[in-house]
Amino acid sequence: MRFDFFRRSAAEETPAAETAQGLAMPRNAEGFVAYTLLLDAHKRVAGYRLAWRAAARPEEAPDAISQFKSLVACVTEHLNPPDTPWRLGRSELFFDVNAELLALGALQSLPPEYTVLCVELGDLANEELRPILHFLHEQGFSFMLCRAKALPEDPELLGLVSHFDVGAGDPLLVAAARGKELPDHMPIQPIATRMASWKDFEACAVRRVDVFADPSCGLPLPPAASTGSHALQPESVLIMRLLQMIQRNEDLREIEAALKRDAALTYRLLRHMNSPAVGAGVEIHSLHHAVTMLGYSPLFRWLSLLLATSNPMGSPPFMMKKAIMRGRFVELMGEIMLPRGESDNLFVVGMFSLIDQLLGIPMQEVLNKVQLSDSVQQAILTRGGVYGPFLSLAEACELDTGEAARLAEALLLSASQVNAAHLSALAWSQDVIPAEAA
Known part of the structure; x- marks a missing residue:
C-alpha cells in the first residue's frame, strides 16, 4: 500500500511522478462527473456525492484508482483552482473511497473542510490505515461511515466519524447517531443514503435527517399538484x-x-444585473440603461x-x-x-x-x-x-x-x-x- 502524501506535498505531485511511483494511470481517464444531491429537511442543497462514470465500455474502462484521480483532478480544476476561494460556498462534497484511494496524494488537492470521505467499517477499523485516517482527520477531512449496522464502540474510531449512513432513515440508526456524543466532538450527522420515493424523503425530513436524493426517483410533485390549483404568484x-x-x-x-x-421586483432585477455572477461588467442603474447598453435579449434572460x-x-x-x-x-x-x-x-x-x-x-x-x-x-x-x-x-x-x-x-x-x-x-x-x- 502506498502512503503517497506522507512522502511529498501536493505541489510536488505530478502525473509523471505518480507513474514513476507505480501508480501509472493517466489522470485524465475519459469519463463524466455524476453526482447525487444531499438535501436537508427544507429541500435545500447541503452537498453533493460525486462519482466518475467512465466513457468507455465497462470491460475497457480504466481501473478505479485512475478514475478516482480523474474525478479529483476535474473537481480541483473547476471548483478549487489555486489562489481561488472554494466555489461551492458551504456545500460539502462526498467521495466513496477504499483503502487504496485513501492512500493517494491526490486527496491533498481537495479542500479538507468541505470534503467528506465515505468509508466502510472494515477500512475505518484497519490498523494499517489508522495513521492515514488520523492524518487526514487532523488536516480537516471528515469521514462518513457507510453500510454499517452500528457505530463503532472504540472511542478512537468513533472520534473519526462525523456522518453516519442510516440507510433509508432507519429510526434505530438515527437514534444511535444522535445518542453518541463524545467530549470535544461535533454531533454525528445521520444521512439517509437510500430513497425509494419522495415519501421516504418526507419521512426523513420529519426527523431532520438529510437525504441523498436518488435521481431515479424523479422530481417531487409540482406545488399545485396536491391542491389541483394552477394559480400563479x-x-x-x-x-x-x-x-x-x-x-x-x-x-x-x-x-x-x-x-x-x-x-x-425592480430592485431584484437590478441587483441581478449588477451581481458578479450575471452582471454586465458595468454598474446598471435602470432598466433603460440596461437595454440601451445590452439590448432586449439579456433582459429576457435576467x-x-x-x-x-x-x-x-x-x-x-x-x-x-x-x-x-x-x-x-x-x-x-x-x-x-x-x-x-x-x-x-x-x-x-x-x-x-x-x-x-x-x-x-x-x-x-x-x-x-x-x-x-x-x-x-x-x-x-x-x-x-x-x-x-x-x-x-x-x-x-x-x-x-x-x-x-x-x-x-x-x-x-x-x-x-x-x-x-x-x-x-x-x-x-x-x-x-x-x-x-x-
Whole structure:
C-alpha cells in the first residue's frame, strides 16, 4: 500500500511522478462527473456525492484508482483552482473511497473542510490505515461511515466519524447517531443514503435527517399538484407579462411602466444585473440603461432567472438551483458548438425545461403565456431542433443515465468539455441562488 502524501506535498505531485511511483494511470481517464444531491429537511442543497462514470465500455474502462484521480483532478480544476476561494460556498462534497484511494496524494488537492470521505467499517477499523485516517482527520477531512449496522464502540474510531449512513432513515440508526456524543466532538450527522420515493424523503425530513436524493426517483410533485390549483404568484404573473412584452418588442417605456408596479421586483432585477455572477461588467442603474447598453435579449434572460425564483412558497430551493444550473449548463455546452448570439436562447431552453415544476402549472400553459421562439419550444417539448440535443445531454448528466458519452459524441463534444461546463454551471448557480432564494 502506498502512503503517497506522507512522502511529498501536493505541489510536488505530478502525473509523471505518480507513474514513476507505480501508480501509472493517466489522470485524465475519459469519463463524466455524476453526482447525487444531499438535501436537508427544507429541500435545500447541503452537498453533493460525486462519482466518475467512465466513457468507455465497462470491460475497457480504466481501473478505479485512475478514475478516482480523474474525478479529483476535474473537481480541483473547476471548483478549487489555486489562489481561488472554494466555489461551492458551504456545500460539502462526498467521495466513496477504499483503502487504496485513501492512500493517494491526490486527496491533498481537495479542500479538507468541505470534503467528506465515505468509508466502510472494515477500512475505518484497519490498523494499517489508522495513521492515514488520523492524518487526514487532523488536516480537516471528515469521514462518513457507510453500510454499517452500528457505530463503532472504540472511542478512537468513533472520534473519526462525523456522518453516519442510516440507510433509508432507519429510526434505530438515527437514534444511535444522535445518542453518541463524545467530549470535544461535533454531533454525528445521520444521512439517509437510500430513497425509494419522495415519501421516504418526507419521512426523513420529519426527523431532520438529510437525504441523498436518488435521481431515479424523479422530481417531487409540482406545488399545485396536491391542491389541483394552477394559480400563479402575483410576481410570477408580472414577470411572465414582462417576458411577453419583450418577445413582442414593445416600447421600452411601456415595459418600464409595467415593471415599476413592483418596486421589490425592480430592485431584484437590478441587483441581478449588477451581481458578479450575471452582471454586465458595468454598474446598471435602470432598466433603460440596461437595454440601451445590452439590448432586449439579456433582459429576457435576467427576467427568466427571476421567474425561476418567483414561487418560493411552492418550489423547493433545490429545484430553483437545478433549473438555473441546467440553464447555464446547456448554455455553456452550446457556446462551444453554436454561433455567437445563441447564449440567451440556450439558457432559456435549459431553465424553462423545468419551469412547469417550479411554477406548478402545465408546461403548455406556461408556453401559452410566454411566446418563446419555435426552436426554443421545440427543444423544451420534444428535445428536438438545434437546441434539443444539448438539453438531452444535460439531463443525461444530471440523471446519470449512462447516455452522456453517446449524446456528447453526437454533438462532437469531449467529456472534458462537458465536465467543464457542468461543474462551472454548478459553481455559477451557487453564486446566483443565495441572492434570490436563500
